[in-house]
Amino acid sequence: MSVTYDSPTEYIGHHLTFLTHRLDAGGFWTLNVDTMLASAVIGVLAFGFMWLVTRKATSGVPSKTQAFVELSVDFVNNEVKSIYTGSNKLIAPIALTTFVLTLFMNAMDFLPIDIVSGGLHAIGFQKFRYVPTADVNTTFALAFEVFGISIFFAIKAKGLGGWVRELFCAPFGASPFLWPFNLLFNCVEYVSKTLSHSLRLFGNMYAGELIFLLLGLLGATGIAGVIFGAVLHLGWSIFELLIVILQAYIFMMLAAVYIAMAYEHH
Amino acid sequence: MDINLTLLTQAIGFGLFIWFTAKFIWPPLMRAVESRQKQIADGLAAGEQGRQSLASAEKRIAEMIAEAKSKAGEIVATGEKFRSETMDQAKVEARAEGERIIAAAKAEIQQEVARAREQLRNQVADLAVEGASKILKREVDAKAHADLLAAIRSEL
Numbered sequence: 001m002s003v004t005y006d007s008p009t010e011y012i013g014h015h016l017t018f019l020t021h022r023l024d025a026g027g028f029w030t031l032n033v034d035t036m037l038a039s040a041v042i043g044v045l046a047f048g049f050m051w052l053v054t055r056k057a058t059s060g061v062p063s064k065t066q067a068f069v070e071l072s073v074d075f076v077n078n079e080v081k082s083i084y085t086g087s088n089k090l091i092a093p094i095a096l097t098t099f100v101l102t103l104f105m106n107a108m109d110f111l112p113i114d115i116v117s118g119g120l121h122a123i124g125f126q127k128f129r130y131v132p133t134a135d136v137n138t139t140f141a142l143a144f145e146v147f148g149i150s151i152f153f154a155i156k157a158k159g160l161g162g163w164v165r166e167l168f169c170a171p172f173g174a175s176p177f178l179w180p181f182n183l184l185f186n187c188v189e190y191v192s193k194t195l196s197h198s199l200r201l202f203g204n205m206y207a208g209e210l211i212f213l214l215l216g217l218l219g220a221t222g223i224a225g226v227i228f229g230a231v232l233h234l235g236w237s238i239f240e241l242l243i244v245i246l247q248a249y250i251f252m253m254l255a256a257v258y259i260a261m262a263y264e265h266h
Numbered sequence: 267m268d269i270n271l272t273l274l275t276q277a278i279g280f281g282l283f284i285w286f287t288a289k290f291i292w293p294p295l296m297r298a299v300e301s302r303q304k305q306i307a308d309g310l311a312a313g314e315q316g317r318q319s320l321a322s323a324e325k326r327i328a329e330m331i332a333e334a335k336s337k338a339g340e341i342v343a344t345g346e347k348f349r350s351e352t353m354d355q356a357k358v359e360a361r362a363e364g365e366r367i368i369a370a371a372k373a374e375i376q377q378e379v380a381r382a383r384e385q386l387r388n389q390v391a392d393l394a395v396e397g398a399s400k401i402l403k404r405e406v407d408a409k410a411h412a413d414l415l416a417a418i419r420s421e422l
Contacts, residue, residue, distance in 0.1 A: 023271065032272040039276060043283050047291065054294045059301035066298075073295050093288035101283060132276075137269060141276035145284075 008220070012213050015113060017127045018135065032135055034125075039132035042104045050100070072100070079253060084260035091259050094149065098142065099252035102201065105133040106244040109208050110237060114216055133247075134205040136198070143198035146255040147190065154262035166265075197254050204247045208240050391419045 005011040019034040053069045062070060076099055080092040108131045120128045132138045155163045167186050168179045215236060218229030395415060 020270075028270050030268075030270040030272075031275065032270065035272055036275050036279070039279060043279060047283055047286055050291045050295075051286070054291050057294055057298040059298045059305065062298075062302075070295060070299055073292070074299060077296070090288055093292040094284050096292060097280070097284045097287040100287075101280065135272065137272035138276045140269065141273050142280055144273070145277050145280050 008217050011217065011220075012210075014127065015117065015213050016129070016210075018129055019125060019127045032129075032137060034128045034130060035132045035135040035138055038108065038130040039101075039105060039138060042108065042132065043101055046100050046104045047097075072096075076252065080256050080260075083253070083256050084263070086260075086263050088153065088263070091256060094146075094259065095252050095256040098146070098255045099248055102133060102142070102251045103245065103248035105131065105138065106201075106205055106248055108132070109134070109205060109212070109240060109244060113209070113212055131205055131209055133201055134209045136202045139198040139202040139205075142201075142251070142255075143194045146197065146258055147194045150259045150262040152262075153259060157263050158265070193258060197251070197258070201247050201251050204243055208236075208243055211236055212240075387419050387422045390422050391415055394418060 005014065018032040021031045021033050023029040023031065050069055053066050056063070057066055073096060076096045077092050080095050084091055111130065116130065117128065120130075129135065151163075158166065168182050170182060171185065172178045172182050212233070215229050215233045218225040218232070
């Protein structure tokens with residue numbers, strides 16, 4: 001079951017290669033099977049667990065599991081309430097989904113990469129990256145979806161005409177001379193919001209994964225390297241704990257803020 | 267870092283999870299939380315109400331006790347007054363009765379005295395007449411000397 005590598009480059013390269021399935025010509029028409037599989041399993045487990053708790057939910061004295069789920073739901077609800085006070089009932093569930101999904105996807109980073117990879121190797125997966133948020137496709141998908149939802153709610157709240165008007169008339173002014181500048185500014189804002197939203201999460205998780213790999217390389221340098229690597233690994237894991245939760249929180253908050261901004265009138 | 271079709275599948279998956287959460291997880295959980303909040307709020311309100319009604323009941327009890335005390339005092343005072351009144355009245359009546367009895371006794375005594383005197387007088391008159399007739403050795407005509415005898419009698 002042990003896998004041997006000839007060089008550090010091969011080791012890192014191997015761990016950072018997606019398990020892909022080519023459709024048609026490849027290129028864009030490729031599926032990252034590992035990311036899809038991991039996120040699907042994580043999502044089904046996380047939301048299935050919450051659903052099971054919800055089914056047995058009682059308004060009386062809650063069980064410990066129910067209290068735990070309620071605590072996280074209440075946390076998200078309060079955060080969303082502090083951002084958005086309107087009547088849209090969907091923002092809070094969207095924020096909860098975002099938070100739970102990104103949190104558990106990020107948390108996959110804690111699994112010891114070489115042990116899990118060895119196990120996956122043994123059952124036939126040569127390459128398998130199981131941290132979905134370290135795949136830019138996942139974070140872009142989440143960010144684009146949030147972007148799409150915010151546009152949808154903006155049009156719903158202001159009407160298509162109102163939204164297009166704001167695209168041309170805000171923030172500089174309604175004069176026809178300023179229309180191109182307004183449009184350009186709004187486009188830059190939308191693109192930068194979505195890009196920063198997705199790349200922040202991706203960068204953090206990718207870097208975290210990479211540092212675990214680099215610390216894993218220390219294990220190849222002998223006994224002292226193994227001990228030193230283990231200590232550093234522990235330190236980085238503790239730090240990563242903070243990053244995982246913080247990034248999930250930031251992602252959730254930004255999603256809620258962007259969607260709530262759809263209701264702002266300029 | 268290559269963008270590929272995974273983007274789309276992830277977006278669809280994310281959308282499904284959002285739909286699932288918004289439909290099956292969020293509403294029942296929030297319902298449970300909110301109805302529990304309401305229960306707790308109701309319980310607290312009921313507790314507060316209970317405390318208030320207890321306080322008002324205590325106040326009412328204190329008022330009732332004070333009222334009862336003052337009423338009892340009144341009753342005692344009335345009783346006292348009634349007792350002294352009846353005693354005074356009884357004294358007055360007893361005195362009056364005593365005086366009446368005494369007066370009756372006195373009147374009876376006087377009557378008795380008068381009767382005794384009358385009797386005595388008659389007897390003395392008879393004695394005197396008898397003595398005089400014995401002295402005169404002759405019958406005094408009682409009828410003829412009635413005036414005289416009556417005069418003597420009234421002198422006695």
